[in-house]
Amino acid sequence: MELRDIGERRAITIMAERYGSINLDDCATIDAGDEFFLVTTDMVNKTTHFPDGSTPYQMGWFIVAVNLSDIAAKGGLPVGVTLSLGLPGDENVDFIRELSRGADDCAKKFGTKIIGGDTKEMDSITICGTAIGRVKKGDFMPRKGTRPGDIICVTGELGGTGAALNSLEEDKDDKAIGKILIVHPRVEEGMAAASTHGVTASMDISDGLASSLYQLMDINGMGFSIRAEKIPVAVEAKSRENGFDSSLYSGGDYELLFTISPDKFKAVKEAVGCKVTEIGTVIKEEKVILIEGGKEKEMENRGYEHFLSRGKTI
Amino acid sequence: MELRDIGERRAITIMAERYGSINLDDCATIDAGDEFFLVTTDMVNKTTHFPDGSTPYQMGWFIVAVNLSDIAAKGGLPVGVTLSLGLPGDENVDFIRELSRGADDCAKKFGTKIIGGDTKEMDSITICGTAIGRVKKGDFMPRKGTRPGDIICVTGELGGTGAALNSLEEDKDDKAIGKILIVHPRVEEGMAAASTHGVTASMDISDGLASSLYQLMDINGMGFSIRAEKIPVAVEAKSRENGFDSSLYSGGDYELLFTISPDKFKAVKEAVGCKVTEIGTVIKEEKVILIEGGKEKEMENRGYEHFLSRGKTI
Numbered sequence A, B: 001m002e003l004r005d006i007g008e009r010r011a012i013t014i015m016a017e018r019y020g021s022i023n024l025d026d027c028a029t030i031d032a033g034d035e036f037f038l039v040t041t042d043m044v045n046k047t048t049h050f051p052d053g054s055t056p057y058q059m060g061w062f063i064v065a066v067n068l069s070d071i072a073a074k075g076g077l078p079v080g081v082t083l084s085l086g087l088p089g090d091e092n093v094d095f096i097r098e099l100s101r102g103a104d105d106c107a108k109k110f111g112t113k114i115i116g117g118d119t120k121e122m123d124s125i126t127i128c129g130t131a132i133g134r135v136k137k138g139d140f141m142p143r144k145g146t147r148p149g150d151i152i153c154v155t156g157e158l159g160g161t162g163a164a165l166n167s168l169e170e171d172k173d174d175k176a177i178g179k180i181l182i183v184h185p186r187v188e189e190g191m192a193a194a195s196t197h198g199v200t201a202s203m204d205i206s207d208g209l210a211s212s213l214y215q216l217m218d219i220n221g222m223g224f225s226i227r228a229e230k231i232p233v234a235v236e237a238k239s240r241e242n243g244f245d246s247s248l249y250s251g252g253d254y255e256l257l258f259t260i261s262p263d264k265f266k267a268v269k270e271a272v273g274c275k276v277t278e279i280g281t282v283i284k285e286e287k288v289i290l291i292e293g294g295k296e297k298e299m300e301n302r303g304y305e306h307f308l309s310r311g312k313t314i
Helices: A003-019 A056-073 A093-109 A160-170 A174-181 A187-196 A209-220 A243-249 A262-272 B003-019 B056-073 B093-109 B160-170 B174-181 B187-196 B209-220 B243-249 B262-272
Strands: A028-032 A035-045 A077-087 A114-121 A126-136 A151-155 A199-204 A223-227 A256-260 A276-283 A288-292 A295-298 B028-032 B035-045 B077-087 B114-121 B126-136 B151-155 B199-204 B223-227 B256-260 B276-283 B288-292 B295-298
Touching: A003 B093, A003 B114, A028 B077, A028 B114, A035 A056, A035 B077, A035 B114, A035 B126, A056 A077, A056 A093, A056 A126, A056 A174, A056 A187, A056 A199, A077 A093, A077 B028, A077 B035, A077 B126, A093 A114, A093 B003, A114 B003, A114 B028, A114 B035, A126 B035, A126 B077, A126 B126, A151 A262, A160 A174, A160 A243, A187 A199, A187 A256, A187 A262, A199 A209, A209 A223, A209 A243, A209 A256, A209 A288, A256 A262, A262 A276, B035 B056, B056 B077, B056 B093, B056 B126, B056 B174, B056 B187, B056 B199, B077 B093, B093 B114, B151 B262, B160 B174, B160 B243, B187 B199, B187 B256, B187 B262, B199 B209, B209 B223, B209 B243, B209 B256, B209 B288, B256 B262, B262 B276
Parallel strands: A077 A114, A223 A288, B077 B114, B223 B288
Antiparallel strands: A028 A035, A035 A126, A077 A126, A151 A256, A151 A276, A199 A256, A223 A276, A288 A295, B028 B035, B035 B126, B077 B126, B151 B256, B151 B276, B199 B256, B223 B276, B288 B295
């Protein structure tokens, strides 16, 4: 059996079973007194992650941003990022200057720095980032913790990156590439939400809303009832025919998804500062229900998944 | 100008200058009260690191081992390793089972565990490991700290991996692949040495003894006088014509290189437990001198360096 028959998430489960020590959260945790050190890693490759025309600056920014997004989802303060670069030897030296500048700008923008790395010769451009964060144990926001009746909400808007990907399929569009790669992880928002102690579960929406909801359902053994008209569809997506679909099934938005006790929703919303939209509630049944025009149906379980989604970026 | 014109170490310097915050040590350090958290990352690729015939078990072991070797060189206790895998979708599922088994066995053997990771689709097999360690600030063994008159010594024996690489060039040899990839990082030895507070500088010999000495010279602004007859040439290398050369210029042995105050040498040697050989002394001049048959000459500054050494493994 090949990896393309089972997909990325099943592959991860197979490995996690061997290790026994993986929590299947956005970050691994290391005990450090009254804190956790958070560790997360993400590897990207030119072929599968970067649209044609991506600049090295954008690539450097992106790899740092997506790692910081995982730290943000746990309420962590980022304290350092390492970068491993695999590059063909015929790459121009300016490539590493620009890539470092993008990585450095992103790290600084979100209050941290690049602390180390590794450079190797490889046949195609490959970048692996690892971000380290720290969080008080009492503030840590896990993936597992939803309770029936909790409000489910998202930061910002969804589908904007999906719309940019669609527009790229039609036409080379440098603005769309910027939208896809210059990701703004919700670092301050994550820390603010964590400090309220009102969030029962949290993750970042890297592979799309539907995919994130199904992952949370698997971990928590309970589902969600989502109101279609509440979903904050990004303005770029609204203007496209499949814009609503993008807001459910496209990856790359890197917003945060929280479940919150109803009595704490106002406090979390105020603390977070950015747009936070209530989109539904946690239910006992193991289903993700989408209520659209008064009718209930099950949301499709699809989004970006490596080994299964070849040909699409992100 | 291309990367192959400047080499891996110059590329790293260019990036480190941008970041400003990189210490060019084996590990990055994060302040954590009376301890440092250590972070190190290493990325390997089938084309440039794994000889034909390498098994997934060996690859999994190797990526964990080389990362732990960097933690060992700083005197750190490993507390977790993350692995990012880039794999072609047509890879068999057994590949990830075996790779995880190798990684898990190595992590457990050296007192730690795999705590997380990432899996992505890529055109060729790529593995990025990140190891996290912790060490009391007073025990940390930096690269910078040599003093003229310090004894320079190495653990174990050198050239064994170089000899195995040579034997592979002549013939496919599964035992040689095992010697190259089933690396035993000096984790306990590193912690024991650190606890003596007698080590003034330390690094692991991943790219060969000569390369390590030149790197230490650049960082410390002082050189070394090495006695050729003292170098502990591995038995596998001794039986080959170029065995002594392998002990100087071949990478992949992952032994530790220490400089030690003369009055502490005995204490360090006893604490470390394994074979520790005095091979020379730190000198004021910025030179690496090799004394062979009573004659002095400068040691060549060569070893494995990515972008410059294409075609060789490790």
